[in-house]
Amino acid sequence: MKFVDEYRNPTQAKKILKEIARLCSEITPKDNKPIQIMEVCGGHTHSIFRYGLNQLLPDNLEFVHGPGCPVCVLPRSVVDNCLHIAQHEDVIFTTFGDAMRVPGSSKSLLDLKAEGGDIRMVYSPLDVLAIAKKNPTKRVVFFGLGFETTMPSTALSVMQAQKERIDNFYLFCNHITIIPTIKAVLDSPGMRIDGFLGPGHVSLIIGTRPYDFIADDYRKPLVAAGFEPLDILQSVWMILKQLKNGEAKIENQYSRLVYEEGNVSALSPIQEVFELREFFEWRGLGSINHSGIKINDKYSKFDAEKEFQLKQVTVVDPDVCQCGEVLKGVLKPWECKVFAKECTPETPLGALMTSTEGACSAHYSYGQNIDLINR
Amino acid sequence: MCLGVPAKIKEVVDIDNQIVLVDLSGVKREVNVACVLDSSNRLDDLINKWVLVHVGFALSIVDEDEAYKTLMILDQIGELSATIEELGQGEVE
Numbered sequence: 001m002k003f004v005d006e007y008r009n010p011t012q013a014k015k016i017l018k019e020i021a022r023l024c025s026e027i028t029p030k031d032n033k034p035i036q037i038m039e040v041c042g043g044h045t046h047s048i049f050r051y052g053l054n055q056l057l058p059d060n061l062e063f064v065h066g067p068g069c070p071v072c073v074l075p076r077s078v079v080d081n082c083l084h085i086a087q088h089e090d091v092i093f094t095t096f097g098d099a100m101r102v103p104g105s106s107k108s109l110l111d112l113k114a115e116g117g118d119i120r121m122v123y124s125p126l127d128v129l130a131i132a133k134k135n136p137t138k139r140v141v142f143f144g145l146g147f148e149t150t151m152p153s154t155a156l157s158v159m160q161a162q163k164e165r166i167d168n169f170y171l172f173c174n175h176i177t178i179i180p181t182i183k184a185v186l187d188s189p190g191m192r193i194d195g196f197l198g199p200g201h202v203s204l205i206i207g208t209r210p211y212d213f214i215a216d217d218y219r220k221p222l223v224a225a226g227f228e229p230l231d232i233l234q235s236v237w238m239i240l241k242q243l244k245n246g247e248a249k250i251e252n253q254y255s256r257l258v259y260e261e262g263n264v265s266a267l268s269p270i271q272e273v274f275e276l277r278e279f280f281e282w283r284g285l286g287s288i289n290h291s292g293i294k295i296n297d298k299y300s301k302f303d304a305e306k307e308f309q310l311k312q313v314t315v316v317d318p319d320v321c322q323c324g325e326v327l328k329g330v331l332k333p334w335e336c337k338v339f340a341k342e343c344t345p346e347t348p349l350g351a352l353m354t355s356t357e358g359a360c361s362a363h364y365s366y367g368q369n370i371d372l373i374n375r
Numbered sequence: 376m377c378l379g380v381p382a383k384i385k386e387v388v389d390i391d392n393q394i395v396l397v398d399l400s401g402v403k404r405e406v407n408v409a410c411v412l413d414s415s416n417r418l419d420d421l422i423n424k425w426v427l428v429h430v431g432f433a434l435s436i437v438d439e440d441e442a443y444k445t446l447m448i449l450d451q452i453g454e455l456s457a458t459i460e461e462l463g464q465g466e467v468e
Contacts (some may be wrong), residue, residue, distance in 0.1 A: 001400050003381040003425060003437055006446055015453035043377045070376050096430070098376055124431025126407060149377040152410050153432040160392070201377045204427070204435045227378065230449055237452060256442035257427055257435045266410035266434060357376060 003256065007228030016233040017056055023240040024058045034062045036192060037239055038329065040182060041147075041199035042069030042357025043227050049362035051229040061236075064329035065359035067181055068199055070146045070174075071098045072351040072358045073282045073327070076315040078174055079104030085141050085172060085308050086117050092135060094128045095143040097121045098355045101348060105315050125157035132161070132169040141304050145174045148270070149201040151293065155269035158295070158302050172304035175293040176280060178202050179210050184288045186218050188328055195239035197232065198224035200254045205270075207262025211250045219248040226254040273299050281314060283351050284324030323350035326359055333363040340364055379429035381437055382406070384421045395421060397428060408433045 027035060039045055045065045048054050054063050067073055079102050086093035086109065093109070100110040100121060113119040118138075122128055125142050132140035144154040154171065161169040178199060185191060198211060203224040214222050221242040225235035235253040242249055252258050273295060280292025295303040304310070317323065320338050325331040333339055333352070343349040345361050352358035356365070382397035382404070393409045395418070411426055411433045412418065426433035 001381065002383075003442055006442075007449075009449075012449050012452075016449070019453045041377055046378075068377075096376070126431050146376050149379075149429060149434070152434065153407075153430045156407065156409050156432065199377065201379055201427070201429065201434070231445075234445070234449055234452065253445070256438050256445060259435075263410060263435055265413050269409070355376070 004228060007226065007230040009230060013056075013229055013233055016230070016237055020061070020233065020237055020240060021058045023237065023244055024061050027240065027244050029060055030192070033192070034060045035194050035240070035243065036062055036064050036329070037195050037197060037236060038064040038066045038185070038193045039197040039225075039232075040066040040068040040178070041197070041202065042072065042355065043201065044197055044199070044225065044232060045069065045359055045362050046357045047227050047229065047232060049366035052366065053229060053232060057236075061240075064193055065326075065362075066185065066196075066329075067282070067285060067327050068147065068178070068202075069352070069355050069357040069359075070150075070176060071102055071355035072323070073176070073285065074099070074102055074145065074174065074351055075281045075283045076104055076317060077281070077313050079108065080313075080315060081310045082109055082143055082172065083107065083112055084310070085304060086112055086119055088139070088308075090138055091118065092131060092138050092140045093117065093119045093143070094122045094131060094140065095119070096145070098357075099143060099145065102351050102354045103348060125154050126160070129157060129160055129164070129166055129169060132166050133164075136168060139168050139170060139307070141170045141172055143172050143174070145176075147176055147178050147199065147202045148205040149199075151175050151270045151274065152205065152266040155273040158273050158299050159269060161302060162299065167301070169302060170304040170307050171295060171302050173274070173293060173295050175274070176282075176291055177276070177293060178206070180288050180291040182211075182214065184285060184291070185328070186214070186220070190330070193220065193329070194243055195220055196222040197235050197239070198222045198250075200224055200226050200231070200258060203252075203254065203258045203262075205263055205266050208250050208252050208258065208260050209262075215248040215250050221248050222250050224250075224252045224254050224258050226257070281312070283317065284327040318349060321350040323352045323360075326352055333360040336360070377429070379427040379434060381425050382428045382433075383423065383425050384408070384433075386422065387418050390418060393418065395433075397426070397433075399428065404428075404431075406431055406433050410434050411436050
């Protein structure tokens with residue numbers, strides 16, 4: 001595939017890995033601990049494990065898997081609200097496949113579907129509009145989630161529903177925004193991350209300027225990175241070069257798609273349809289101010305929260321779950337008490353085991369054996 | 376969740392709703408291009424351009440020059456130190 005295969009060349013990967021090892025040997029470690037690079041995006045987590053990149057790095061360099069898997073950070077209460085909506089007789093509930101297995105308090109959307117609930121996996125929110133038009137007597141609800149990458153598609157679908165007067169379409173909006181999330185990571189006690197792999201596809205929407213505070217205020221490098229193995233390795237190499245030179249800059253490795261100013265045509269529907277929530281509860285991270293997104297008053301007739309009178313309730317995770325510690329990089333996935341025991345991708349207890357982008361699921365699927373040997 | 380796939384725009388399908396047909400590795404699919412339209416990129420200008428497709432929407436046009444430049448940089452990484460290494464090996468004690 002063009003613009004993909006070229007960035008998977010193993011010969012070049014070997015060359016860059018050699019350079020990465022050389023740079024790592026020239027950087028003085030802090031307190032004799034490995035250099036830590038956090039990949040913010042779950043897509044990067046998936047690529048790192050899929051290609052085994054974590055196993056190719058020198059011993060004094062490690063990836064910390066960040067909070068950028070939107071499914072993984074969904075609080076239990078949101079899944080409960082999905083189930084509440086989907087239980088109505090006249091509702092068709094639609095979602096991306098990733099959210100189907102996320103456990104709520106008593107069950108997942110997949111469980112409810114097995115019990116006969118009309119829950120449908122969709123590829124695009126535009127498919128939801130088609131379902132709504134075909135089923136005028138049903139209320140058709142789309143579970144909107146994801147960072148800025150996915151927001152324009154949801155916003156444009158709401159605008160399309162307005163334009164075509166599709167009045168039986170509703171959005172249960174659980175989009176989240178990246179900057180307060182990275183700030184929460186930077187402000188968390190004990191944080192010792194040395195640099196960030198910036199989320200490539202979020203960056204193509206928002207550009208690279210919103211990250212400036214990471215270099216200016218926190219003196220950490222960030223490189224907006226693509227998702228192929230060579231993209232990731234080149235970005236790691238760019239971060240290490242900065243660390244070696246004592247620099248903290250925002251750089252762009254993914255220049256074939258990411259522009260400094262972002263994509264104005266994609267940002268405008270986001271501004272048209274959405275506004276910030278004051279608080280949003282994250283699984284494992286607690287409440288992060290202004291990190292959640294909701295529908296504004298202009299489009300409120302499409303708001304599922306109003307239509308189904310949903311309440312924001314906090315539901316705690318089971319005691320055995322250590323997703324929060326793993327999300328913050330305090331624990332490695334295999335150090336969790338229930339990893340690969342009670343908690344597996346087939347029967348996930350925590351959300352990190354649910355999505356293929358979750359650190360635990362990626363570890364289980366691609367890295368389990370090596371980690372179990374290392375235990 | 377955030378993954379996208381590069382695809383080549385083949386033809387305009389629906390002008391009003393800004394829908395085009397793309398070729399995704401041999402699979403044809405309709406995609407909304409509202410996010411890549413602006414004063415310099417109108418619908419007809421998009422034919423044969425490569426875009427990144429995410430959940431049925433084109434989110435960005437691939438800058439082919441930049442894609443090539445990245446490959447050039449990748450090609451050069453390690454070249455300098457490899458040369459220095461080779462020079463070192465060739466040194467007469």
